[in-house]
Every structure is written in structure tokens, then in C-alpha cells.
Amino acid sequence: MTSGRIIADAFDQLRLYTSQREASEHIALLLLISTIGKLQNDYMSLGLKFERLDEFLDLYSTNTIDREQILIKTIEDLQYRNPHIFIGLTSIVNNSIPARVSRDTWKMLQALPLPTLEHGLISTGPLIEDLLRRGAVSDREGKTLVTPEPILRLMVGLTYPQEGQSIHDPTCGAGSCLIAAARYVASNGGDPTNLRLSGQDINPRALALCGLNLAAHGLINVDLRQGDTLAEPKFVDAQELEQFDLILTTPPLGLKQPTPPFRSFGRWHPSMLSKSRADVAFLLHAAAATKQGGKVALLAPLSLLFRTGVEADARESLLRAERVEAVISLPPGALPYSNVSTALVVLRAQEMQKPVWMFNAQSVLLNWREEDRAAVIDNVNSILEDCKNAVIGHLSRPVSFDELDSNNFNLDPNVFVKGNKLQVDPESIFAELKMLEESFVKADEFWKSSFEKMIHFID
Structure with missing residues (x-):
């Protein structure tokens, strides 16, 4: 069996x-x-x-x-x-x-x-x-504890986890991002047990499942702590935010709760925080908790990337610091438990005079179904290859600071890369119609002949 x-x-x-x-x-x-x-x-x-x-x-x-x-x-x-x-x-x-x-x-x-x-x-x-994912399918709360495999593959493929790194998830759920990093290291010949993995989550059940999940993979060199990452970050050293080589995280999307005047720990100026949404606070927390030379891959609601007001100010701050490396807009259904449009944001922790790489993947198949797995893996690898080689095409291109400035620091890839459009070929459409017409004529002749034979048989 x-x-x-x-x-x-x-x-x-x-x-x-x-x-x-x-x-x-x-x-x-x-x-x-x-x-x-x-x-x-x-x-x-x-x-x-x-x-x-x-x-x-x-x-x-x-x-x-x-x-x-x-x-x-x-x-x-x-x-x-x-x-x-x-x-x-x-x-x-x-x-x-x-x-x-x-x-x-x-x-x-x-x-x-x-x-x-x-x-x-x-x-x-x-x-x-697989067991935890199966359980999450029927549980509204549990669905947010696991991240779909295609998104995890994109996150690690864009940030290149390395043996010996400190890797952190400030909203760790059941540990999907941390395990994906370990698996990436192992698949590239590194020792996944030689990683310093850590995570924080406000949900005690999530942390219990996270520890269980990590231990089942043999990942014991882990530090998990319970608490609200925004209000009370637990990874603090001498009142300063602890920093990591790599942050991989999928925070709660569109969390509509007022953001109180949290202690900054160097994460933000109070004027940058939204009074109704926590999305921008998670982004700024991840940016501040990254070491020099490190990276961040964060799943965000697409609306965070084009909303005006304080969120535009936060985007401008990150862009002026040359922290934003790439943004990939994801297709509808990339998250099976949510209808929220999403994007992956990749941040770097050092200033580099490079444009932001924009990739519009909204027309790409990334839904993880059993019958589609091979095609989805091919699509993920294709996106990663295009990003790695800076392929300029109908799905991706670099966008300069000046162009972003002229668009109110909008980071929505769909504004800059239009993606696939339906290509209409009049000649092929005419040929298809001609074939359909011929089929209808043949069918009509067949039924007329059959009807005449039936009448003749009755007579």
C-alpha cells in the first residue's frame, strides 16, 4: 500500500x-x-x-x-x-x-x-x-497558514537562499516560506540544517503547526516566537530591530484594522502608516529587518502598489533609497482562498542604481492543480529565467525612477507592461468559419437523405 x-x-x-x-x-x-x-x-x-x-x-x-x-x-x-x-x-x-x-x-x-x-x-x-494543506482547504483561518507552491517557488527563486544565512518570516503561519528556503538550499547542494531559521506569528495555533512542520522536515535550528509583529516585534536586540540575511513572508492581505501608533524600532515614520490598513506596515517592517546585502520577498495585495496617500509616500521612500528590485503581478486564482489581486515585491538591502524590474504574470497559469503541475512548474521556471536574464518582452521590462516618479510612484506592473493580449488573425477566423459552414452543409445533406429513406421505408 x-x-x-x-x-x-x-x-x-x-x-x-x-x-x-x-x-x-x-x-x-x-x-x-x-x-x-x-x-x-x-x-x-x-x-x-x-x-x-x-x-x-x-x-x-x-x-x-x-x-x-x-x-x-x-x-x-x-x-x-x-x-x-x-x-x-x-x-x-x-x-x-x-x-x-x-x-x-x-x-x-x-x-x-x-x-x-x-x-x-x-x-x-x-x-x-500535504496533510496541513488538506486541512486548510476546509478551514477559513487555516487557509492563510499555507502558501501555494508556485508562489513559494517564485519567492525562493528570486532571492536565492544560501547555506549559513539567517532567514526570517515575521508572519510565519505554518512555516511554508521557511521550508521552501530550506528545500531550495538542499536542491542546490547546500546543507539545509545549516540555516538559522526564525519566525513570529500572532496566532498560537499557527506557531504550533509551524514547529511541527519544520521538525518533520528535520529543521531543528529554529527560533519561533509568538506575538504581533507590528505592535510587538519579538526579534529585537537592545531595543533595535534584529536584522536578517533574507526575509520571506506572506502577511495577511488587506488587513483592515486601524494601525495604532506602534513603536517604530527604525521601521517607519508615523506619517507613513495607514490609519485603516496594515499592508504598508508589513512592507516597511520587512525592509527594516534586512541586513546590508540581504533581500526580501513579500506577497502583497496589488492595491498596495498603486494606492495614493501615505502608501504612495512609503513607496517613494523605498524607491528613493533604491530598495525595490522587482515586482511581479500574479494572476487571478494564484491564492485559492482569496479573490484579492496580489503581487510579489522583491526588495534589496543596499542602494543600487538600477531600474525596477516589472513582470506582468496575470495571464500566466500559476494555479496549483494536480493536472496542471508540470505546466505550472514550467511557467514558474520561465518567469525566473526571464527575470534572471533581464529579458525585455511583452511580459517584462525595466522601469526607471523617473518613469515611476511621473506615475506617482505606482508599482503596479500592469501599468508598465500590458502583458498578453488576444491576437486576432482574420484569415484563420475566415478559414474556421468556412470549415464550419461545410460541416453544416454535409450534416444537412445527411439528415435529408436519412429522412427520405425513412419515408420511403414507411411507404
Whole structure:
């Protein structure tokens, strides 16, 4: 039986007792503990600390009465000894699932192939990612915790994560961006465990899933902290904002909550903040938290790039500092859980007298469906190749500061690059119409002949 079939059967079993999201999370939690148990030496060498795991492994398959307590004690031990990565993990324990059913699920998971280390990452990771994505499909809140794969590929492909870098996500959700960076490093021959990964999120459940997700991939050198990134950034050193080599983030889109007078930490002048939207504050936070020579890839609502007022002032400030490297407008449906038009903004942390690279990808297929995956990967690679080689065409071109200035510092690529348009070829249309006409004539002759034969037969 394949891994996918085993996971699907376990999922279907739990769905009889709980929601789709909770079933996915419970299986992911059991799968993480199973993976740590099977790769104890590897996890210890990575720096993970645990004590009660062997007790859990001995008792959980047979004990039904104390099933919940055994699980909670095991998780509490992991949290206590590894607080940098496991935060609120006990909140994922699902008390509505009968002990017998949870035990049976555990036994089903033991039939999975033994986890292995592949390019420095543990093979169980993608299974847990898929579980979390499956759970997010039915959960309004959960949908924002995972970032679609095409967007992640674009983000890392535009910023080139490197072994040894500090990589941060100030709105980390379930850790999609951090894992994408590690996977990029591994695929390019680097050691993903030699990354300093960190993240902050206001949602405790998000952080619990983030730690679970990262650990399942074998990423233990992580620092996760809970809190509101805008109001109370947790990564602060001597009252100054800590800076990172790379920031990858997909903040809440169009967050319509008034922005109070937050402490600046060098992130902004109060006059730059919108009184109704937090989008510009996330952008300015990411810009300020980047080291000299570093980069930012941030998913933003497209409207942030053309709204007037304080947001135009913030864009002007970043452009005058020569911080904006590229902007890619994404197609409708790039985010399956939102109708908001979006764009990727790439910032650099040093002044470079270069124009802003604009790419209009609104006509490019980037929706991640099973039947479209190969085409989507080709499209992502094509966008990255064009950006890397500065290909000027109908989808992309450089835009100078003077041109941006004359457009009120509008950063919407659709203003500067019109993208694909429907090409009308009159001759081909005429040929198609001629063929249709001939088909209709033949069909008409056929039915007339058939009708005459039927009349003749009746007579």
C-alpha cells in the first residue's frame, strides 16, 4: 500500500469523529512523533532533546485508557526541552477522537515506509505538508497558514537562499516560506540544517503547526516566537530591530484594522502608516529587518502598489533609497482562498542604481492543480529565467525612477507592461468559419437523405 493510500485511509477514519482540519492535524502530530521515534539518533544529532518518547512508543499502540495522557505528556516533554521550536503543540491534541480510533490510526501509520534523510531533509516532511494543506482547504483561518507552491517557488527563486544565512518570516503561519528556503538550499547542494531559521506569528495555533512542520522536515535550528509583529516585534536586540540575511513572508492581505501608533524600532515614520490598513506596515517592517546585502520577498495585495496617500509616500521612500528590485503581478486564482489581486515585491538591502524590474504574470497559469503541475512548474521556471536574464518582452521590462516618479510612484506592473493580449488573425477566423459552414452543409445533406429513406421505408 502506498504512503498516500495509508494517509488517506487514516484521514477517512478520523473524519468520522472530527473536522477535516482537526483530522489532518492529529495525523500530522502522530506522524511527527513516529518519525522522531524511528530517527532518534538523527534527531539527537540535530539537537532535538526528548526523554519520554520511548515510553510513548512502548505504550501507545496497546494502551487505550491513558492514550490522551500519554500523548500529552510526550508532547509536553518535547515542548519543555525544545521551546525554541515547539510552542503550544498540546493545543493540537484532539480530545474528541476516541482512544481506540487514535490507537488504530497510530498502527496504520506504522505501515508507512521508514523515514529517511534526503539531501539533509527528512522524507516525512512533504507528507505532513500535504496533510496541513488538506486541512486548510476546509478551514477559513487555516487557509492563510499555507502558501501555494508556485508562489513559494517564485519567492525562493528570486532571492536565492544560501547555506549559513539567517532567514526570517515575521508572519510565519505554518512555516511554508521557511521550508521552501530550506528545500531550495538542499536542491542546490547546500546543507539545509545549516540555516538559522526564525519566525513570529500572532496566532498560537499557527506557531504550533509551524514547529511541527519544520521538525518533520528535520529543521531543528529554529527560533519561533509568538506575538504581533507590528505592535510587538519579538526579534529585537537592545531595543533595535534584529536584522536578517533574507526575509520571506506572506502577511495577511488587506488587513483592515486601524494601525495604532506602534513603536517604530527604525521601521517607519508615523506619517507613513495607514490609519485603516496594515499592508504598508508589513512592507516597511520587512525592509527594516534586512541586513546590508540581504533581500526580501513579500506577497502583497496589488492595491498596495498603486494606492495614493501615505502608501504612495512609503513607496517613494523605498524607491528613493533604491530598495525595490522587482515586482511581479500574479494572476487571478494564484491564492485559492482569496479573490484579492496580489503581487510579489522583491526588495534589496543596499542602494543600487538600477531600474525596477516589472513582470506582468496575470495571464500566466500559476494555479496549483494536480493536472496542471508540470505546466505550472514550467511557467514558474520561465518567469525566473526571464527575470534572471533581464529579458525585455511583452511580459517584462525595466522601469526607471523617473518613469515611476511621473506615475506617482505606482508599482503596479500592469501599468508598465500590458502583458498578453488576444491576437486576432482574420484569415484563420475566415478559414474556421468556412470549415464550419461545410460541416453544416454535409450534416444537412445527411439528415435529408436519412429522412427520405425513412419515408420511403414507411411507404
